[in-house]
Amino acid sequence: MKAGELYKKAGLIYKLSKKWMEAGDAYFQAANCFNKRNPIEAITLYIDSSNCYRDYSSNDAIYALHNAIELCKENGRFRTAAKHQITIGEIYESNLNDIQNAIKSYELAVELLNNEMDETKQLECYIKLGVFYSELEQYEKAIDIFLKVANISKKLNKSWYPTDKYILNAGLCQLIQNLKNDILPNKLKNILRFCLKFNENFKNSKEYTFLKKLIFSIEKKDPENFVQILQEYDKYTPFETWKLKLLLQIKQFISMKIIC
Template sequence: MSDQIAKGEDFERKAEKKLNSWGIFGSKHEDAAELFEKAGNCFKLAKSWDQAGAVYIKLANCHLKLDSKHEAANAYADAAHCYKKTNIKARFAESINCLEQAVNQFLEIGRLNMSARYYKEIAELYEAEQNFEQAIVYFEKAADLFQSEDVTTSANQCKQKIAQFAAQLEQYQKSIDIYEEIARQSLSNHLLKYGVKGHLLNAGICQLCKGDEVAISNALDRFQELDPTFSGTREYKLLADLAAAIDDEDVAKFTDAVKEYDSMTQLDAWKTSLLLRVKESLKAKELEEDDLT
């Protein structure tokens, strides 16, 4: 490893010397770019991620001088991926910045699909940091670009992330709108229509979180209009049972409905956490009733 670092540092020195030398403008940047790329490869082999990241930024700058935007974008992305591997929190912002630079270059040359991929990667970095507000911002940017390129599956993956985080941030209507939209789109696709009941269940759980009993009833009617087969599913039964429990202000009934569904199809952590919010709200109402009597 130390041998690879020494080789990398030697290539980097030669590249810097080339940039500072006299010569034909384009030629020296081409030569320096080749040397920086070799340096970056050496640093990667040595797992010296900080050095590799810094060198790839220098490589990107060389490509920009040569007006090679595609190559510059790739170099920025390489820098970001190296900084991601440092496991140093301070490098988080640098990873984001490099990916933003990559996106900017790809947007300039009309590579929207690549731009979308890197916006999604930025969103995932924010997700890992549990910064859901920023994750939503970048998943939305990615979804818009994927949609414009008709990459519907990737767009929907991003939208589902947006809906998931929006619900966690108590932006329930935003989540409901997304899940219903995806369900509507999926109905016309033979491969995706089997996922409709799951999207409607998610929308229904978000509706329960809003605590509006009339809106819950209206939502179930709307889901049935959207997909006439939905009323025959266990997902519909769960939502209907939970809505009835809320209407009756019956915590035990609510708990039993969740347990019954979970015994057959295990609820994931996201659904469980939202249903727990509804249950806590229902408990609070029950206590209020007890205090009044």
């Protein structure tokens, strides 16, 4: 334990000197010393190590977090383990641009949260997964996840998790998938029926009206009208980046006259 305290002090000195890699190494060694006798202290030190590494060595930051997660699981701290698993997902996404491993990390976080019955945190993970699968053009998976999110949000009944928004996300993924699969424009109204079958109250939402207008503009093969609809909606509900990219892909189908 004495060695652990010395490594811990060295980590603090390196941290104050802004020698981040050395600080990360020292905290990691301290955590290893505390690992068996004081796992809670070791968890904290692994996290300190990861925080020091994060902007300088993403792989070392992830490795330190993995050690913390294993100790959390061994000690029944599943919610804390999930929190750190989400952080690993964020590192893969933001630092390494590795979406596949980010997906695996968020899926592991969802599994850990099953032990805690924490549907709010699970919902946040599912939202990220839905966006990832949409960006990877795996629309079936994205649709399933967004509908799962809509179900959870309906159950939670929280205003900051609007159910209609997630039904719209599923509808937009279905729309672009249909266009990529050469579904005739006059069949696109089936998407509206698909959304209403999931939740008949969707018809009373601004999201339903927006989706309906988009489909009509596609039927008319009118890209100018399509853009106008986007601009009107964006004034009141700004688009997330991933959704705007998806909508612009849809516009390309109209502009390039791909639709029969």
